[in-house]
Amino acid sequence: MAAPRESVVHGSTAAPKDLPSIDKLLRQPAVAALVDEHGHTLVAGEARALLEGLRARALVQDLTLDELMPAELDFALQQRVAARLQSRMRAVLNLTGTVIHTNLGRALLADSALQQLLSLMSGPNNLEYDLASGGRGDRDDIVEGLLCELTGAEAATVVNNNAAAVLLSIAALGRGREVIVSRGELVEIGGAFRMPDVMASAGATLVEVGTTNRTHARDYAGAITPQTAMLMKVHTSNYQVQGFTAAVSEAELAPIAHAAGLPLVTDLGSGALVDLSQWGLPREPMPQEMLAAGCDVVTFSGDKLLGGPQAGLIVGSREMVGRIRKFPMKRALRMSKLPLAALEATLRLYLRPERLTQDLPTLRLLTRPLAEIEQQAQGLLAPVSAAVAPLFSVQVRAMLGQIGSGSLPIERLPSAGLAIAPISAKGQGRALERLSSALRSLPLPVIGRIAEDQLWLDLRCLDDEALLRVQLPLLQEALQ
Numbered sequence: 001m002a003a004p005r006e007s008v009v010h011g012s013t014a015a016p017k018d019l020p021s022i023d024k025l026l027r028q029p030a031v032a033a034l035v036d037e038h039g040h041t042l043v044a045g046e047a048r049a050l051l052e053g054l055r056a057r058a059l060v061q062d063l064t065l066d067e068l069m070p071a072e073l074d075f076a077l078q079q080r081v082a083a084r085l086q087s088r089m090r091a092v093l094n095l096t097g098t099v100i101h102t103n104l105g106r107a108l109l110a111d112s113a114l115q116q117l118l119s120l121m122s123g124p125n126n127l128e129y130d131l132a133s134g135g136r137g138d139r140d141d142i143v144e145g146l147l148c149e150l151t152g153a154e155a156a157t158v159v160n161n162n163a164a165a166v167l168l169s170i171a172a173l174g175r176g177r178e179v180i181v182s183r184g185e186l187v188e189i190g191g192a193f194r195m196p197d198v199m200a201s202a203g204a205t206l207v208e209v210g211t212t213n214r215t216h217a218r219d220y221a222g223a224i225t226p227q228t229a230m231l232m233k234v235h236t237s238n239y240q241v242q243g244f245t246a247a248v249s250e251a252e253l254a255p256i257a258h259a260a261g262l263p264l265v266t267d268l269g270s271g272a273l274v275d276l277s278q279w280g281l282p283r284e285p286m287p288q289e290m291l292a293a294g295c296d297v298v299t300f301s302g303d304k305l306l307g308g309p310q311a312g313l314i315v316g317s318r319e320m321v322g323r324i325r326k327f328p329m330k331r332a333l334r335m336s337k338l339p340l341a342a343l344e345a346t347l348r349l350y351l352r353p354e355r356l357t358q359d360l361p362t363l364r365l366l367t368r369p370l371a372e373i374e375q376q377a378q379g380l381l382a383p384v385s386a387a388v389a390p391l392f393s394v395q396v397r398a399m400l401g402q403i404g405s406g407s408l409p410i411e412r413l414p415s416a417g418l419a420i421a422p423i424s425a426k427g428q429g430r431a432l433e434r435l436s437s438a439l440r441s442l443p444l445p446v447i448g449r450i451a452e453d454q455l456w457l458d459l460r461c462l463d464d465e466a467l468l469r470v471q472l473p474l475l476q477e478a479l480q
């Protein structure tokens with residue numbers, strides 16, 4: 001097939017033979033500087049991929065000679081190398097209104113936890129070394145004392161996350177035997193964590209009692225057999241059964257379990273070490289109350305309301321926690337030194353409860369005064385309006401956010417933010433998709449939510465508004 005002579009006459013279309021060789025490209029001064037900085041492997045690999053792409057385009061007459069100018073090639077190669085080195089995990093601005101957002105990394109670490117990571121992780125530490133005796137130590141010792149002090153437990157151990165804490169507790173205490181749970185509490189947390197499946201993985205037989213909406217003390221008592229290993233309660237953290245309901249509290253259940261010589265285990269999910277109602281937030285059950293009510297084992301998460309790193313915390317009686325700790329599966333589920341260091345620093349903050357709303361970022365966001373959020377929304381109205389004009393209009397409006405991560409799904413957090421609406425009703429859906437995509441493409445991606453045919457930016461979690469302001473010119477450019 002004849003090549004279109006016309007472009008060749010104009011001298012603008014490049015043929016494959018016009019491409020430089022890889023060696024020649026690598027010798028160009030700017031590219032050589034790139035090799036000096038990053039080494040041969042990465043730069044040569046990207047240079048080869050760049051040339052292959054250009055050759056493919058030259059073969060279909062879709063490449064101009066201008067694009068083969070040294071400065072153009074340098075620039076293209078630099079972009080490719082920078083893109084390869086950009087991490088996949090990125091910081092984002094969470095303007096979804098959900099404070100503890102599982103998809104956006106849950107709790108934010110406190111400064112002291114970050115400092116602890118920085119100061120400890122580049123060198124050796126006493127992770128499993130007892131500085132007093134010079135002998136082997138146990139990594140649980142790093143946080144056990146603190147957890148016992150904060151919850152009143154006799155003993156504590158920690159694992160990778162709360163799902164692991166639940167799995168391990170059931171396996172260690174109930175493997176090969178029966179575990180009694182109310183039908184109303186057979187939760188699915190998301191990400192394939194479903195209580196009946198966890199039971200099966202742990203090797204225990206689930207014995208469901210009661211009904212979806214009502215379970216009574218006699219249901220548990222009547223299900224106890226010589227095969228029973230434990231009674232279990234699960235906090236229904238991501239839904240609520242309403243209407244004609246009945247559930248048996250831990251305080252009622254503990255005597256029933258203990259009369260039969262069985263332990264009572266409760267999975268709190270989020271669990272809060274402080275009473276959130278003191279800040280006007282909905283009350284979450286606390287591990288210390290559950291222990292006081294007679295539970296033998298309580299499990300909860302490190303990165304939900306606790307405000308720390310991913311972790312599964314297990315507190316309870318010396319005997320039960322001892323059995324859990326000694327169970328071989330513990331070794332596979334143990335915490336790594338990184339989150340463990342962050343967890344210790346986070347727990348230490350609880351020794352100064354009066355300072356918690358300043359020291360724990362997640363709690364600081366949850367307790368941000370509404371008036372402050374509203375004021376921030378008013379201040380951002382004009383600059384954001386200017387950035388999204390003329391396609392969109394912006395309004396300040398009241399919004400309802402949520403705590404997130406399965407905490408109290410029906411309790412909403414009054415908040416405020418900006419609602420951005422397409423001016424033209426035609427192609428509204430596409431316009432909104434374009435706007436949210438432009439926001440997600442910013443250097444610090446902005447994640448909002450679409451509601452009522454508008455894009456909502458809930459400002460509760462916008463601690464530092466400069467992070468949004470400085471990006472507005474880029475947003476404007478992207479929408480042109």
Ligand SMILES: *Cc1c(COP(=O)(O)O)cnc(C)c1O
Pocket residue numbers: 161162163164166187189193234235236237238267268269270300301302303311312405406
């Ligand atoms: C969140 C949750 C879990 C899982 O905790 P992770 O720390 O995410 O592993 C287990 N049970 C309940 C009730 C939960 O809410």
